[in-house]
Amino acid sequence: MDATFITEKELKKMDPVFGQLSFNDHEQVVFCNDKDTGLKAIIGIHNTVMGPALGGTRMFNYASEWDALNDVLRLSRGMTFKSAITGLNIGGGKAVIIGDAKTQKTPELMRRFGEFVHSLSGKYITAEDVGMETSDMDLVRDVTPYVTGISESRGGAGNPSPVTAYGVYMGMKAAAKSQFGSDNLAGKKVVVQGIGHVGEALVDYLTKEEAIVTIADINYERLNAVGAKYGAQIFTGSDLFTTDMDIYAPCAMGATINNDTVYKINAKVIAGAANNQLAEENIHGAILQERGITYAPDFLINAGGIINVYAELAKYDKNEIMSRTENIYNTTLEILDFAAQNGITTHQAALNVAQKRIDQRKLENSK
Ligand code: NAD
DSSP, X not given: OOOXXXXXXXXXXXXXXXXXXXXXXXXXXXXXXXXXXXXXXXXXXXEOSSSSEEOOEEEEOOSXXXXXXXXXXXXXXXXXXXXXXXXXXXXXXXXXXXXXXXXXXXXXXXXXXXXXXXXXXXXXEBOBOTTXXXXXXXXXXXXXXXXXOOOGGGTOOOOOHHHHHXXXXXXXXXXXXXXXXOOXXXXXXXXXXXXXXXXXXXXXXXXXXXXXXXXXXXXXXXXXXXXXXXXXXXXXXXXXXXXXXXXXXXXXXXXOBSTTTTTTOOOSXXXXXXXXXXXXXXXXXXXXXXXXXXXXXXXXXXXXXXXXXXXXXXXXXXXXXXXHHHTHHHHHHHHHHHHHHHTOOHHHHHHHHHHHHHHHHHHHHHX
């Protein structure tokens, strides 16, 4: 979960929506409540200048409704910039369902959620995120066409994670080129934190290129299985961040680059799949820059998944999906150059370029 640096008490004193720290000019926030199915959901529509707001639905057992609201606001804003930097004609949105995906998710709840999505008439299009499966999106599809990430048998583009991993791999190679002068990862020491759907597929690419891969996860069964399958080393030390490495790939949860870790990270490149890796984007991005660490912006290099779901709307075939994802390599190089030329952080550079595209489109739309 993304860290916040204000207490619950302070948070409660603030205005609940427009006053949230994470509220950033969102166009619309929709609260969905259904007593019969127990559905409590929030849909955040950040920006629709580039097109309808597309972004996944996360189901999570949030500690409080405030946490859920904060999460959906941060995530939906992230989607606006992710899609704009990737050149997709869609805006940014995201939804959260409050509850335990293992025990509280029912077909009735998913269909009811789909009805709320439908009530927005296509302004928000949903997809999978944490706590969701393709089969859940199929249930949403029963009641609304405004859903992507459905199964291939129903016209969907299938599992986005391997595509996300390919984009992260491309972004990592570009960042390596910028930092080390070559994008060849053979012999580079890479630590992959989180070897779930995306992390494992990334380990596959890295070991094929003969990088020296160390993996870390809280799921020991998976850790042993993935370690054995790819011949990756398993992290056994006490502090992952001080491990001897060239590249750190955060592929578990967000905010791992924070006050506790930012001065310790013993890598020259950071490139991973997790969303919102910088706990405080301005502060921690600037510290990485000062330390000479090349940070490949998360929302830029983990865009393979959104390219994959967008493909359902744009009718891309597999080749088009992969070639657009491969282009993350070029975009990352451009953003890293832009940051260096302008003396700004790589995260800020990516935001600036994305915002410029949105402003340009807004101008065109108004003509
Ligand atoms: P996943 O749930 O399949 O895998 C996450 C893995 O991280 C799990 O194996 C889990 O045990 C591990 N983990 C959790 N906490 C950890 C910790 N503290 N230390 C080490 N390991 C830990 O998720 P995923 O689909 O592989 O996604 C990984 C990240 O990438 C997430 O942050 C997700 O939001 C982001 N992302 C995923 C996609 C996608 O297409 N799946 C797209 C964009 C961004």
